[in-house]
Amino acid sequence: MADADRMDTPEQAEFRAYCRQWLSANHPGQPPVRIPLGALELSDPKAMAWLQAWQKSAYAAGLVGCDYSTAVGGGGHTNCQTIANQEMQSARTPFLPNIIGLGMAAPTLYIHAQEEVKRALLPGLLSGAEIWCQGFSEPGAGSDLANQQTFAEKRGDSWVINGHKVWTSLAHFADWMILLCRTDKTDKYNGLSYFVVPIQPAVGKGVTVRPLIKLTGETGFNEVIFDDLVIEDKYRLDAVGAGWKVAMTTLAHERGAGLLVTPAAGGMIQENSKSANTSSPAALINLAKSSSRNGKTAADDPLIRDEMVKIAIRQEAFRQNQRRTLVPALTDHPMRIPLQNKLIGTEFNQDLAAITYDIQGPASSLYLNDENAAGGGEWQLAYMNSFGVTIAAGANEVQRNILGERVLGLPKSK
Amino acid sequence: MQEQPKNFGFGEDETMLRDSARKFFSDHCSADKIHRQVASNPNIHRNIECLWDKGLWQQITDLGWTAACVPESAGGIGMPLVAAVALAEEAGRAAFPSPLIATFNTTFVLRECASATADSLLADIATGTPMTLAITNKAGSWEPEDTDVSVTAGKLNGSAWFVQDAGKAEGLLVSARAAAGIGLYYVNSNAAGVTIKADGIIDLTRDQAHINLSHVDAIEVAAPGTGAAAIRHALPAIQAIVAADMVGAGEWLLQTTVEYAKVRVQFDRPLGFFQAVKHPLVNVMIEIDKAKSLAYNAACAIDSDPQRLDFANTEKLAHMAKACASEMAVFSSSRAVQFHGGIGFTWECYVHLFFKRQMHNQALYGDARYHRTKLADLLIGKAA
Numbered sequence: 001m002a003d004a005d006r007m008d009t010p011e012q013a014e015f016r017a018y019c020r021q022w023l024s025a026n027h028p029g030q031p032p033v034r035i036p037l038g039a040l041e042l043s044d045p046k047a048m049a050w051l052q053a054w055q056k057s058a059y060a061a062g063l064v065g066c067d068y069s070t071a072v073g074g075g076g077h078t079n080c081q082t083i084a085n086q087e088m089q090s091a092r093t094p095f096l097p098n099i100i101g102l103g104m105a106a107p108t109l110y111i112h113a114q115e116e117v118k119r120a121l122l123p124g125l126l127s128g129a130e131i132w133c134q135g136f137s138e139p140g141a142g143s144d145l146a147n148q149q150t151f152a153e154k155r156g157d158s159w160v161i162n163g164h165k166v167w168t169s170l171a172h173f174a175d176w177m178i179l180l181c182r183t184d185k186t187d188k189y190n191g192l193s194y195f196v197v198p199i200q201p202a203v204g205k206g207v208t209v210r211p212l213i214k215l216t217g218e219t220g221f222n223e224v225i226f227d228d229l230v231i232e233d234k235y236r237l238d239a240v241g242a243g244w245k246v247a248m249t250t251l252a253h254e255r256g257a258g259l260l261v262t263p264a265a266g267g268m269i270q271e272n273s274k275s276a277n278t279s280s281p282a283a284l285i286n287l288a289k290s291s292s293r294n295g296k297t298a299a300d301d302p303l304i305r306d307e308m309v310k311i312a313i314r315q316e317a318f319r320q321n322q323r324r325t326l327v328p329a330l331t332d333h334p335m336r337i338p339l340q341n342k343l344i345g346t347e348f349n350q351d352l353a354a355i356t357y358d359i360q361g362p363a364s365s366l367y368l369n370d371e372n373a374a375g376g377g378e379w380q381l382a383y384m385n386s387f388g389v390t391i392a393a394g395a396n397e398v399q400r401n402i403l404g405e406r407v408l409g410l411p412k413s414k
Numbered sequence: 415m416q417e418q419p420k421n422f423g424f425g426e427d428e429t430m431l432r433d434s435a436r437k438f439f440s441d442h443c444s445a446d447k448i449h450r451q452v453a454s455n456p457n458i459h460r461n462i463e464c465l466w467d468k469g470l471w472q473q474i475t476d477l478g479w480t481a482a483c484v485p486e487s488a489g490g491i492g493m494p495l496v497a498a499v500a501l502a503e504e505a506g507r508a509a510f511p512s513p514l515i516a517t518f519n520t521t522f523v524l525r526e527c528a529s530a531t532a533d534s535l536l537a538d539i540a541t542g543t544p545m546t547l548a549i550t551n552k553a554g555s556w557e558p559e560d561t562d563v564s565v566t567a568g569k570l571n572g573s574a575w576f577v578q579d580a581g582k583a584e585g586l587l588v589s590a591r592a593a594a595g596i597g598l599y600y601v602n603s604n605a606a607g608v609t610i611k612a613d614g615i616i617d618l619t620r621d622q623a624h625i626n627l628s629h630v631d632a633i634e635v636a637a638p639g640t641g642a643a644a645i646r647h648a649l650p651a652i653q654a655i656v657a658a659d660m661v662g663a664g665e666w667l668l669q670t671t672v673e674y675a676k677v678r679v680q681f682d683r684p685l686g687f688f689q690a691v692k693h694p695l696v697n698v699m700i701e702i703d704k705a706k707s708l709a710y711n712a713a714c715a716i717d718s719d720p721q722r723l724d725f726a727n728t729e730k731l732a733h734m735a736k737a738c739a740s741e742m743a744v745f746s747s748s749r750a751v752q753f754h755g756g757i758g759f760t761w762e763c764y765v766h767l768f769f770k771r772q773m774h775n776q777a778l779y780g781d782a783r784y785h786r787t788k789l790a791d792l793l794i795g796k797a798a
Contacts, residue, residue, distance in 0.1 A: 409672065410695065
C-alpha cells in the first residue's frame with residue numbers, strides 16, 4: 001500500500017517513520033537455528049532464546065506494547081500498535097514468541113488486574129522476558145469452556161488450586177499462566193474465577209508440566225497439573241465469580257475483536273529452509289507442476305486443476321472480505337465477517353493441505369522422515385496439524401453456533 | 415496492478431443510489447406483490463407472457479437507474495460499474511421482473527463500441543429504452559466469436575438464442591459474422607424480418623427468447639470486425655452484474671429462511687435451534703459474503719482499469735466472482751427450499767420465485783465450472 005493511501009494521524013505518521021528507521025538499522029537478521037512457522041510450535045530452547053532476544057530489543061525500542069500506558073511499561077501512544085505491526089511485517093522481522101502473553105494475557109491484565117499486579121507483570125510480559133501460557137481447556141472443558149473442574153479454594157488470604165489443564169501451548173517455557181477455574185460448584189457460569197499463576201517457580205511445588213504428543217508425532221503443547229498450588233489473593237482478576245466475564249475479554253482479544261491491538265511481527269523468510277509455504281495457493285500450484293499422479297503431471301489433471309482453482313477463489317474471497325469489513329456501508333452486521341474469520345481461515349488451510357495428498361499421488365505417503373518427501377514432508381504435516389486450529393479456540397462447530405446465534409439471531413443451541 | 419480504492423469505489427453517490435433502490439423495492443416490490451404479479455397462474459402450459467410492471471420501469475428510469483452507467487458524453491450520469499452492481503444486487507433481492515439487468519449488460523457492451531451509433535443508443539438507454547444482448551448461439555457458447563447470425567449485403571440472417579428479457583426489450587444488440595469478422599448490429603425489436611419466439615423458462619421473474627432474423631437491415635454499431643473484442647471487454651462487467659443479482663437473491667433466501675427457522679416449531683423447538691439447520695444456514699451466509707466481496711472486487715478492478723492495462727487481472731477477478739456466486743446461488747436456493755420443509759415445496763411459498771431466478775442466473779454468462787475452467791488456464795497455465 002502506498003503511504004499516500006494511508007490515513008495516519010499525525011502521531012501515527014511520526015511513529016511510522018520512527019519504526020521504519022529503527023527497523024532498517026535493527027533487523028535481527030537470519031537466526032542461527034531453525035525457527036518454526038509460529039510461536040505455538042516452539043520446542044527448541046535455543047530458538048526460543050533467540051526470539052526472546054528479538055522481542056526484548058523490539059520492546060526496548062518501543063515497538064511492542066505501544067498503546068499500553070507508560071505506568072505499566074507501555075509506550076503511552078494511541079492506536080500505534082497497528083503501525084508498528086505493519087512496519088514489522090513489511091520489514092519481514094521474525095515473529096514475537098510471547099504470543100499468548102501479548103494476545104490474551106496482557107489485555108486481560110490491563111483491563112481487569114489490580115494496579116500493583118499490572119505494574120509488576122506487564123513489563124516482563126511485553127519484553128518477552130517472561131513467557132505466558134493459557135490455562136482454559138481441561139479434559140472435560142473443551143468447546144464447553146464453562147464446564148471448568150479445576151478448583152480454587154479460599155484458605156485465609158490465599159487460594160489453593162487443584163486440577164488438570166490440557167492443550168497448554170508454551171507451558172514448557174512459561175513463567176506465568178492465565179487460569180480460568182471454578183470457585184463455586186453450584187453455579188456453572190457465575191461460579192468461575194480468573195487468576196494469574198506462576199508456573200516455572202512452582203514446578204515440583206504444586207505444578208507439574210508434561211508434554212502432550214500430537215498425532216503428528218511432534219510435541220508443542222502440554223498438560224499442566226495443579227496439586228495444592230498456593231497463590232496470593234492479589235493474583236485474582238476482578239471479583240470472585242466474575243471469571244466468565246474476564247474470560248470473554250481474553251477470548252474477544254484472541255478473536256481480534258478486543259479493545260487492544262495485539263503486538264504482532266512476522267514475514268521473515270528463513271534462508272536455506274526446505275519447508276513449503278503450506279498456506280499459499282501459489283505454492284500449491286507449484287507443487288502440482290512438480291508432482292506426478294498416475295504417471296502424469298498433477299497440474300494437467302482437470303479435477304486437480306478445479307480443486308486448486310476453488311482454493312484460489314477462497315483465498316481471494318477471504319482477502320476481499322477483510323477489505324469489505326472496513327467499509328461499514330457494505331456490511332449489514334458489524335460482526336458478520338469478523339466472526340467468520342477463524343472458521344474460514346482454518347478450514348481454508350485444512351482443505352488446501354488435503355488437496356496436496358491428491359496432487360502427490362503415492363508420494364503423499366512420504367513424511368518428515370523421508371528424504372524424497374516433497375517440501376520436506378511439510379505438506380503432509382500441514383494437513384495433520386491443520387486440525388489443531390479447526391478444533392482449538394472454540395471448535396469450528398462452536399464457531400458456527402456463535403455465528404448462527406449472534407449474527408443470524410437463531411435460537412441458542414444450549 | 416492498478417491502485418484501487420479501499421471502499422471498492424462505493425462513494426457517497428453510489429451508497430445513496432443503493433439505499434434509495436433498497437427503499438424503492440421495499441415500497442413497491444414485496445415478495446407478496448411479485449408473486450401475485452408473476453405467479454398468479456401456476457399452469458405451466460399457459461401462454462407465455464411478459465408479466466411485469468411498466469409503470470415501475472418508468473419510475474426507475476425517472477430515478478436515473480438506466481442512465482447511471484451511461485457516460486456523460488452520451489447523456490448519462492457516468493457512474494462507475496459498482497453503481498450498476500449495487501442496483502443489480504437490490505434488484506436480485508427483490509426478484510425484480512424487468513429488463514434492468516439486460517439493459518445494464520447492453521450498456522457495458524455499447525460502452526466498448528466507441529461509435530456515434532453506440533452513443534446514440536446509450537442516450538436512448540439513458541432515457542429508458544430497454545435493450546438486450548443477442549450474442550449467444552444455439553449451442554449456448556459464451557465465446558464472443560460464436561454466433562449463428564451472419565451478414566450478407568447489409569442484411570442479417572440467422573438466429574440468436576437465450577436472449578434475456580427479449581419480450582420487454584425494444585432494441586437488440588446482435589453479434590453476427592461478416593466478411594471482416596464478428597460485428598455488432600442494432601436491431602429494433604419491431605423491425606421487419608425479426609421473429610421473437612419466447613422460451614418456456616423456469617424463471618417466473620424474467621422472460622427469454624430465441625430470435626430469428628431474416629433479411630433484417632444491419633445497422634453497424636462497432637467498427638467492422640471489432641464486435642467480438644467489444645463483447646470480450648464487456649464480459650467481466652456483465653459477469654459482475656449477474657453475480658450481484660445472485661448475491662441479492664441469496665440474501666433474501668437466507669434472511670427469509672432464518673425468519674422461518676425462528677418461528678417454525680418441531681419437536682418442541684424452533685427449527686433454528688437444531689444444528690442440522692443452524693450450521694448450513696451459517697454456511698449459506700459465508701458463501702453469500704464471499705460472493706458479495708468478490709463481486710464488488712471484480713467491479714472495482716474493472717472501474718480502476720479503464721485503459722485495460724491489466725485486462726487479464728479483471729477477467730480473472732470476474733471469473734472468480736461469477737464462479738463463486740453461481741455456486742452460492744444453487745446452495746442458497748436449495749437450502750431455502752429444504753429448510754422450509756413441506757411448505758417450501760409448494761407454489762404458494764414465495765421461495766420458488768428466488769430459487770428459479772438463482773437457477774437461471776447461475777447458468778447465464780457461464781456457470782461455476784465454466785469460469786473455474788477459464789481460471790485454471792489463467793492461474794495454472796494451459797494443461798498439456
